[in-house]
Amino acid sequence: MDLILIRHPEVAVDAGICYGQSDVPLRRDVRDLASMLSARMEELNAPVCIDGWHTSPLQRCASIAHALGANAHIDARLAEMHFGAWEGCAWDTIDRALIDAWAADIEHARPHGGESFAQFARRVIAWFEAACVDQQAVHVIAHAGVMRVLASHLLGIARENALQWPLDFGAIAWFRRVRGQWLLVRWNA
Template identity: 30%
Template sequence: MTSFPKIWFLRHGQTEWNAEKRIQGQLESQLSPLGRSHARQQAELMRPILAQEPTCYVSPLGRARETAEIALGGAECIIDPRLAEAHAGDLQGMTLPEVEAQLPEIWAANPSHLDLFCAAPNGEGYGNFHARILSFMQVLTEPSVVVAHGLLGQVMRGIVLGLSRQEMAKLSNQQGCIYVLEEGREQLLQ
């Protein structure tokens, strides 16, 4: 198993579309008031971590950048396009009930969000998504903070933990917390 430097992973706070159960993928949706509260919770947890001056990376998507601004107190971040959420193709912008009603075969065959996004017609697919995340992780040389997205976090955490795709899809996907990844293990700070 490949070894990576310590990673503090933060999922963005709740967005308006999260609250509507609408698939964002690489589309934009603003943080909800609850989402800004999630980022403030992360800011409390991040204070002692930021004192160590880790390198900070953020997805180019607005919800992650707004979360980083709040949670990291304006610390300098490197925007890396490899940290964008999975591109969910034709499903982007649809609500989960709309997917279930309009694409029942895809819905039935893909019970997890990770599988659903990766099965999306005209989407990125799991292989490309996994490769993109791994390519980012392989260039990390020092302890790093990553502010990104739920499915990206499940795959990144799964890579560190040595999990299968099915196991990755079952990982928790919380907001307002920090997942600490180190030496093949995960710790949740909340």
């Protein structure tokens, strides 16, 4: 089985803003972006999407899935982590003590009042376990957090480690299950 994850392209939000589940638009024309993503998938010789793209309901992902011309399987479990009161705030305006409290217990702390990282991960993994059963290939337009949770889950590494991996806007991550074991084919491609 192949699992192809594509992070949504750049959003029309100023740098340094926490936008988690805020429904923000893409910075560029969605048709152009979809065309570029299709070409990159072809260059990488990635499996062709047959059964439609799985996607978050947030427009920065769902609009790409629709523009790719495929049937879109919209699932709220694929939405980015909810940052509660921090949504829409500049990171440098959030009380440093609250950010430090969150960093001290990244799995369970929720000083923002939204989801803990553990709650978010359970939601994403529940999607994976439901959607990726007996499939040849699953294609997903995702958020960075979703991709990192799935990477840590599939590869059996600590989530805190996967949070450190670079992941560009529009990046492709490709996983393949071979004889029951998940392998990373591409990261940030």
